[in-house]
Structure formats: structure tokens, C-alpha cells
Amino acid sequence: MTTPSLLDDALDILRALDPRAPRRSADRALDPLRADHPDARMRLVGHREALEDSVHHGLLITEPGVGTTSLSWTPVTAVPWSLRGTQRTAESMLLRVNGEPLEIEEAMAYLDVMWEQTALLERLIAVCLVRQELAEHPVRLDAAELQQAMDAFRRARGLLTPEATEEWMRARALGHTALEDLVEREAAVAELKRRILAEQAPDVAALDRARVAWVRFADRSDADAFASVVATRIAEDGTDAVGAFASAAAGAYAVSATVTGVEFGEVAAEVVDHGGPGTVSGPTRDGDGWRVTQVLATLPAAAGPGTDRLLADAAFERWLAGRRRDARIEWFWGSADKTPTAAAAARP
Template identity: 30%
Template sequence: MNSEIGKTTIDILEEMVRLAGERLSPQAGERRLRHAARENPGVQLDVLWEQEAMQGAVHYDALLRVPGWGTVSVGYCPDRGVPWALRGAFRWSENEMLRVNDKCMTIPDVVALLDFLWDTPHLTDRLVETALVAEALEREPEAFAPTREELQAAVDGFRKRRGLFSAEATMRWLEQHGTTLQSLEKLVDGFARAAKLRERVTAGREEAYFAAHRADFDQAVIARIVVPGRERALALCAGLRAGEADLLDAATMALRAPQRADLPWQQPPPLLARVRRGDLPEERAAAVFGAVPGTVLDPVDTPAGHEVLVVRAIEPATFDAATRRAVRDRLFEVWLAERRSAATIEWIWGQQP
């Protein structure tokens, strides 16, 4: 056996035996296992855990990988316990994700629905980016550990974004999404750690990036109205330019149009919005930021219909708090893009036997 993985296997197993006799949180137990493997940097460690709902006992499994050699799975079950491999055991296809009554949905079905039919943007990109972030966090788990205050803020933010303002609402959400409170806590812990990673990646670089890309952060206040049919859009443009049409009345009529579809990808954008130059396609950005306030741009075809856009204001970029956040977003996107270009990506769910 590879000497590195052999020693680490013994160290991990001994730590699992000790953990079985202690009452630690899953996160604390995971940290202990990672600490046990710290002396062998050539071994990559993945830790899985499950906590019993009634007694609170935590069961761990560890995957130890040495690139170019192989993987060892380590688990320990106390006397009268249920081994990890037998917990909730039942037969299923590795390609299945959801079963409702007798209807089964596979992973390709779900990805197709979210990414293509329901217009969840760039779902596959987000999955890859999540894996890249997780990889970076696993290299230095202690460096990104959130404080109690940071973790509570992450939990509060998660619940607020989803309108979960009571314990009952939170439990209903967990049941509806097929998850547990422990899984939610682990997920939020991951969000908090990712925020600290983002802070490390971007800290101290914002002002230099802003100075080099200042124009990308110029903002425009725009009004957008989507109508069916190019002829109708051209007539609306002419009416707005001549002062014969009212912007709010036109938006109200567009929303009440009986022929407008209500599919998710055909929903019209909000009437008023603030956009940054760098977030628009190059041609559209040139038209918007090259116009004077009050200009009615020619209509463009969009998935929701023909869009008529009115430029309300142009605001040169200033390095305020909102712009700093936008710069950090951009810097982190660049960091992810660099790692993705160097990553080996294999889509397992799309392969057929």
C-alpha cells in the first residue's frame, strides 16, 4: 500500500473510534478528522457525515485519495450501530435524482428542465464553479472557518431571502426540499466559508481593478417596455419620441396585452432598472451609454418580445460601496474563470452505458 495513504488511513480510523465516544457537532468532528490527516499533504481527504435525528449520534465516512494511485474509504461503526453502507439502503439507479409516486426523474432530465426549459441561467457553469470553490476551501479548511457571528448572519440571510421568518416555515421548507436541518446547517456553513474565500481573493485589489476598468462600471437608469410584434414596437417608439405616448400608460397596456405569454423565459423585465455598462452586450452598451437622457432607442428582439428602451439617466462610475461590491463580483468571476480554464471537467450524468 502507498505509505502516505496507509499511515493516514490508520490515523483517520483511530480518530473515528475516539469520535464515536464523544458528543461533538458534525462540523467539529469533521475538523478533527481533517486535522488527523494534516501531516500527509499528498493525501486528499473528503469527509461525509450523517447525524441521527433522535439520538444525535454522528457517523462519519472518509475518502482518502492520492492522485495517480487510488482511493481508500474508511468508516467505523460502534457495536450495535448500523454501518454507513447499510444506512437507508435501497436499490436505485445512480442516474436517478427524484421519484414522485411511480414517476422517476433522472439527473439529465432535471438539468435540462432548469437550464434550458425554465431558463435558470448557466446552471452547468454554476455547478462547475461550486466544485472549484469547494476544492479551494478544502485545501485550507481552518483558514475559512466562520465565526459564530458570521455563521448566524449567513443563516439569517438564507432564511430572509426565502421568507422563512419562523421555525415552522423553515421546517416546511426543509420538508418540501427533501433535506434536513443538519444538511441546511452544513450548506450555510459552506456559504459562509465561500464568502471568506471571496474576501481573500478580492481584498486589496478593488481600487486598482476599478481604475483599469472604470468605464465598465458606468451606470444608466433605463425604462424598458416589451411588446409583441415589431410593428407595434416601432409605433410605440414613434409615439414616445413625438410625446404622443405616455411611458407608464404604455407599460400598463403592454402588461395587459392578452396575447402575451406567461412562460418563465418570456416574462418582461422590470419597467425601471439601473444597469452597468460592463453587464450589457457590447452593441447594446454602446447604444445606451452613447445616448443622452430622454433618448428612445430602436426596439430589439428578446425572448420576451420586442423591447423598447428609454434612457432616463447616465451616471459616470464612482467608487462607492455598491461599486466596490460590483468590482468584487467581477474579480471573483475572473478568479473562477482562470481556475475553470485549468480544470479537468467530466460530465458523468450525460454518459450512457
């Protein structure tokens, strides 16, 4: 896959890249190379030099199951890729408030509570996975599409005037180029979701919902007895399963100290095996107690833009789960073994 012609072509492109060009412009320079070598997985990476605001580019060419070739070129006036990364004192500093500095290591110690919030950590992993996917299989937006994405971005945040947009950018220390990059990334992720949905569309029935009632018990024996009473009343009343459940719940709540609550809610229909109205299930474990559940109504997913977005999100989450499962993940701070993903990645 990594043939001499591929390496020659890649080196020509790296030599021609403008170190001050926007990232999307530099990445587009790879399009002819990708077209000539469609089987190669290529990713352009950059290291920004803060002093002169220039970017040194490197190219990673991956052969799955074999290895990765790293290729770079540096003009005589710049620091070679292999010698970059020497840390300055300020680079270990996260921020300074009224002259009081906070270093990254200290900040990570304060944020150690994040290790209890695994959903946030999974999002950080997802950022890396999505970035890698878009680097290897870019999403291209022309000027009109980028403008549409910018308009949608501003509408979603209530930035309906130039003044409001400028104020929003100042609050986040964003320049116009950074804002365009942010909007383009958001639009690229949306297009990636549509691409994944087209490849692995989930069943619309997965979005069906069910309205349910729960009766919670402290003891399993009382939950079993309640489920038995409900089944008997349903058999006797026949058509009024919901009424039988409600009357049994009211009676149990009145006489049993082990009833810890009667609640109503909405769940995915698959949680109750797509049971129809009146279906009773349980007891099932619920924290320190047990619950018996009845389906009150079923709500099939309706076609429309909202459903399309949910389907795209579901397909995207499945794609992310697969990528996380196969990823090599390295954490450089905190107790990494607290996270399910990190623990799974550490297994042989």
C-alpha cells in the same frame, strides 16, 4: 509530495474519525495534517450509509499534473469503500407522490428543457467547483461567527421567530444539523468570495453604469442614414447632442417604417466604451435588426457595502470562469453537447 510520513499521518487520522461525527468536525481533524504538509492538496470525502446513518471517510491527496492518491480505512464492522455504491431499487427513485413513484431517469427526461437553460447548468458546475475548493482550503468559523451567520440567514428570509424558523425547516424537511450545515456552507462561500477579492480585486470602474437611448431599425441602410443625420445635427447644434439625437429619433420614427422602436435603459459603462453624455455609437447588430445608441448620463460606481458586494461577485465570477475552463466535466444525462461548457470540455 505524497511521502510515507504523510500517508502514515493521514491513516492515523482516518482510523480515529467518528463515523457519526458532523462533516465539519471530521474535516477539522485534517487541520494538523494540512499544517504539517502545507504543499499537499487534500480533500476529505464521505459516503453516508443510510441504513445506520454513518459516514465512511476517504482522503484524496492530489499532486497537480501527476495524479491522486486515494486513502481509506474501514473497521471490521463496516463495508469497505471499494465495495460501497451497490444500488438498491429505491436509490433510483427520486420521489413518490400518493404512492406514484418517479425515478431519476424519468425526472431527467422531463427536465431535459434544462439543457436549453445553460445558466442553470453553469450553476450546477459552480457548486462542484466551490465544494472542491472549500474541501481543499477550508473556511473555519468559530461558534460566535456561526451564530452571526445563522442570525443573518434567518433575517434574510424573514425568519424572525423560532416558530417561523421551525415552519421553514419543516417545509424543506431540514433538521437542526442540516440547517447548521446549510448556513455554514453559505457563510463559507461568502468568506471564499472575500478571499478571492483580496487576491484579484477588479477595477471599481467596471461597475460604472450608463443610461442610454436606443433607436432600432430593421434595415442597416436606414440605421446608417439615421447615425449620419444625428452626427450632422450634433455638429451644427454643438452643445445639445442629446436634443439632436432625440429630434432625429422623433423624425425617423414618424416617417420610416423600418424604425422598430425607441427605448431607454441602463447598461454597464464598458458596453459604450465609457463614453460621456451625448456620445453616439452604432449601428450595431441587434437580433434581426440594427440599433444606434446614445449615452444620456454616466453613473460612476459609489463606494459602499453594495459596491463591495458587487466587486466580490465580479471577482468570484472571474474565478469560476477560470476554474470551469480548466475543469474536466462529465454529464451523465441529457444531451451534454448542448452546453457551451460541456462542449468546450470535450474538445481535445
